[in-house]
Amino acid sequence: MKAYLILEDGSVYEGKSIGAVRDCTCEIVFNTSTVGYVETLSDPSYYGQGVVLTYPIIGSYGVNLSDMESERIWAKCLIVRELSEAASNFRMEITLSDYLCRYGVTGIEGIDTRALARKLRDKGSMAGFVTTSYFELDEVLGKLKEYKSKNAVKAVTSVSPRHIEGDGKKVAVLDCGVKNSVLDKLSERGLDITVYPAVTSAEEILSGNIDGIIISNGPGNPEENAELIETVKKLYEKDIPMMGLELGHELLALATESATVKMERGHRGSNYPVKFIEKNKVYITSQNHGYVVDKVSDKAEVICYNINDSSVEGLRYKGKNVVSYQFAPGAETSFIFDEFVSMMGGSENA
């Protein structure tokens, strides 16, 4: 079945429908990683977005459901050049096509994703409409102009707290759309974790007699989370070790008089070089953010930055046991969890 992608600037791309057949309106962003589609689609940070993958052959290793970053797909639409019919991997449970259908997510293949990425690069991310039916361009464009993704964190956060037992320090995770891989990294270190919905009050979180707090990753514009920022501010004022990750990093910044700004095209991929000033070393990181901390208040200092565009990648809060990072911690940068454990006074291999 033919499918169309219409962008805010009026350009129309024709392709073939994949996954569930449904119309959708979303913000179109591109990701340059060559692997990781299962994780990307289920990462709550992609909530509401149409993800263009620049690697042209997608689906080659099928889908293993246990690799998912959450319990469902959060991206709204998948845009690829070729959905590989060939799929092979010893852990594969279903194909990528089945994966999309299972979670009712639509997609489009046969798109020149490089051309699309070039457009998004030059014009910034745009709203897009994907449909398999006849459409009036003007009407669609009108809708796209008005499109705005709202209340993203509320949409992805958990409804009730959950507890992941461990015999180490007690950590509260403020779930703005937390990924399983983050929880796994905490668990690997033996921590006793309680995941709180983003709407939880600071008081409730603090009542749990905790040793440390993680403000998790999540989707959307950080500024729209006024209440959440208040919560973070209250938590910050306590002398509890705290680490903000991705959106959590932005929220911490907003809670402490720093400012964030929407980036022209965001960072989405797995190849971003981050220089740690004190270590004098560059680490490659995965990233997925459209907003960035641009003005750092005197409460914090920059501890790492992106060597390409010098953007802020990490802050340490003066006189506090608080740090935050813009990137998604991966294997190479998992030392930040060890450092967090140390901050809480625990041994790194508890």
Add this chain to the structure above:
Amino acid sequence: MPKKADVKKVLVIGSGPIIIGQAAEFDYAGTQACRTLKEEGMEVVLMNSNPATIMTDKDIADKVYIEPLTIETLKKVIIKERPDSILPTLGGQTGLNLAMEIAETGFLEEYGVKLLGTTPETIRMAEDRQGFKDAMEDIGQPCIASKVVETYADGLAFAYEIGFPVIIRPAYTLGGTGGGIANNEEEFAQIAPHGIRLSRVGQILVEKCIAGWKEIEFEAMRDSSGSAITICSMENLDPVGVHTGDSIVVAPAQTLATKEFNMLREAALKIINKLGVEGGCNIQFALEPNSFEYAVIEVNPRLSRSSALASKATGYPIAKVATRIAMGYTLDEIKNAVTGKTYAGFEPTIDYIVAKFPKWPFDKFVTAERKLGTQMKATGEVMSIGTCFESALLKAVRSLELNLFALDLPQYQSFSKEMLYEELKKIDDMRLFVVAQALLRGITIDEIYDITKIDRWFLTKIKSIVDLGVELKKGNLTPELLEKAKIYGYPDKVIGEYVGMDAKAVKEMRKANSIMPAYKMVDTCAAEFEAITPYYYSCYGSENESTGETQEGKKKIMVLGSGPIRIGQGIEFDYCSVHCVWALKSLGYETIIVNNNPETVSTDFDIADKLYFEPLTPEDVENIVDLEQPYGAIVQFGGQTAIKLTKALKEMGVKILGTKAEDVDRAEDRELFDEILEAHNIPRPAGRTVFTCEEAIAAANEIGYPVLVRPSYVLGGQGMEIAYNDRDITVYMEIINRSVQEHPILVDKYVIGKEVEVDAVCDGENILIPGIMEHVERTGVHSGDSISVYPTQTISQKDIDTIIDYTEKLAKALNVVGLINIQFIVAPDGVYIIEVNPRSSRTVPYISKVTNVPIVKLAVRAMMGEKLLDMGYGIGLNPAADYVAVKMPVFSFEKLHDVDTSLGPEMKSTGEVLGIAPTFHEALYKSFVGSNMKIPTEGNLLITVRDTDKEEVCTLAREFEKHGFRIYATGGTCQYLIENGVNAKKVNKIAEGAPDILDFISGGGCDLVINTPTRGRQHNRDGFKIRRTSVERSIPCLTSLDTAKALLASIEQKTAGEVGIVDISTL
């Protein structure tokens, strides 16, 4: 970290002659390194024995020593030049071994020289099998059960301990020389002793065989601060068991899910950190297909063939960055030259798929063992880029120049299913095509997987290629189907054949339906940043990014490259192509290069103004022409690959710059050429043009045996043989006709004499001959396999005058504008022409360097309308130099089993070295040393020659005897020698019982063999076995008496003492 302040003068060691396992990739790496060092203001001293390289040009380095890569020479260079540093990691295993060897002597401390980049400790840790295993154990990286042994008995005991099959790998060798898989004790006995002998340290590794696992490679880069990135992942389509140099490889890895991918990537980074590499590094893994179990196979702490591939596959200039790191910079300080915005610490990502396909010499060595294993056999490779696997694979296949454009080969169509099952079990160069045929015939993916262990993903994709072929064969070509076929990479020609249409009609249909190729940029970042590199590949169904605009006020010229390195068409043609581009640029032209070889300098993105990484076929080239509309094209420098495109380019309406296409034809067409010769009264050996075997026999009988038989339009004497009788002709014609011949076959009288070769520049009016070269071996040995001497040593002035006269006449008669290469026979009764090539030749780089005449540049200037008289290099024969340069061929016989090593009219060498000195004998000696021959000064000489050579060999034997050699010979030869006063001892022939001649050679008692072959390709002859046994024991075996005489002269030189070094930039 800023640049190291104490580095001012750097010595770069190259990789020596091209051999299997070490090809043009190190010219690419070395050239990029030298250019980078110069950009940083360093004084560069270069040492490499290979004169065909770009790095040995004096505009690449400040001081250039084309000298043997030995410790003695290296010490001399250091003493003379006093460099403060050596950059050892860009010259392949050869350069690295040399640097390591000298580091071990303490000589470097004495002269205050440091090694830049990766330290000797690191190299030792990575290269020493046990040291490496221990290091991997330290960081929890699994290795394969293995043990380093120095004796056969220890090895065998360990093999029984871990169980067969086992893999045997000699320590410190390249391309897996001397290694192999042993399935049982018998095979172990065949491989292990050979491996121990070939290792520099007399060690082999015996390891558990994990054939069938996935083979994955990572290319990584690390700086002195410890920052490390991976540049590219690569996956071998062929599972573990086939040397990665002989595997079809794709980038990025295709069948790894995120978990495995990250696991191996992390392992690669841990390894590079543990080793402390400062620069580039290649890490190979084996991954069990049904679990997370993996093992580290090998680590190369230097630039390698894979780095060249990764560099071209991603656009990331690995050699440049590695050089800057060696100089002290860190990844966050080095700008990415591709984007101009990002830094070298930004890990490249790609938005296309790359396929690498090996180029094997089996089309040339038809008798060679085609089985692939741990011993690399490919001489070169092609790379292709596509937006889907199907197109990348099909593009790669047609880039090989095997006349293959699809996967269904006619030769397998007649195979029954049973036969195909059997064929699938063979691991050889044809496996991909057998798999395709099997899929076409309904053998299932699972069945094929069970036999081949090629991942189902690849098999499914190959199936989709053949399935589309089946669809096309139904004959109903809709625009949708046509577009799909183009997206899959099928050429018009094949689509036409399948649907029953003319290729032109297919093109028309494409045009009518706007199914046209688009060109995408290779930019290291998947479009995230705007890039400034002009590096493109084609695909269908896409937006075009290459505008085809011409730079203002400039004319645009397309230079056609020479494709994969193969025997007969090597790195020399890349040298010429690159110099052509540089010459055009200096004349103010805009340049476009089209090529498909990832190992070369020409495919670096900063050589031409635009690089199209594409197959060199008429259709692929035409698409570029349609877009770029070049002012003209140059085909003279890209070897036969480019010449073959002349006709097609003309049909596209592209102006061929320099010698016209019709004139090229007149040189290649037998009858037209004969007319020219006759008109100018120039003699050539009598000859005929034939098509069939019967015609060939008739022609040979008319001319009289012996005759030379060969196809026209070939390079490197492909399929050329000397025939002594009708039966020989029948055999050769059968071999020649195995591949489709579009052109006739030539039968020529074989005239015996001295062979002389000339390269000349012609502007249409005058010629300039930089120098005349004389071959040491008499006619009958291919010019590429002959020892070539400049200036001539034994040719009379009268004959030289005749040669100049003939050259001038031919150049003018053929209206040559640019280069011409002519081969002559100087026979007692006068000078004959053997061959004329109105194009650049194999000898151009070497003769340019030793005569100081920039031949390619002058040729290009002539092609662009300038006159030789205005160029300042004179006309006629350039005065001969007062030194002598000897070009020595280098062979890769050790790696190719079942190939006869005897020299003949068919070219067999893979590379060359140069010896340069004030006297012929010193130059000759140096070239022998450079070619890695262990020159014996005494010991046992075994002689076994054909009857016609007996008289001549007698004199030679006496000379060797004088030098203290003991002479051994078989029956007839022995008797003849004794009768003529040589104190020869008899050795049994093979049929005469043990110990026979092979035992004599194998037993270690033999230091040198002189064997002249009896006729024919028959392998069961004793001569073949003698030659092979010698090669496998690394005993020099000379198959031409002329070479033997030359060696004798060198032995005298060796004993005479001190040898000097020459900086060619001062010539």
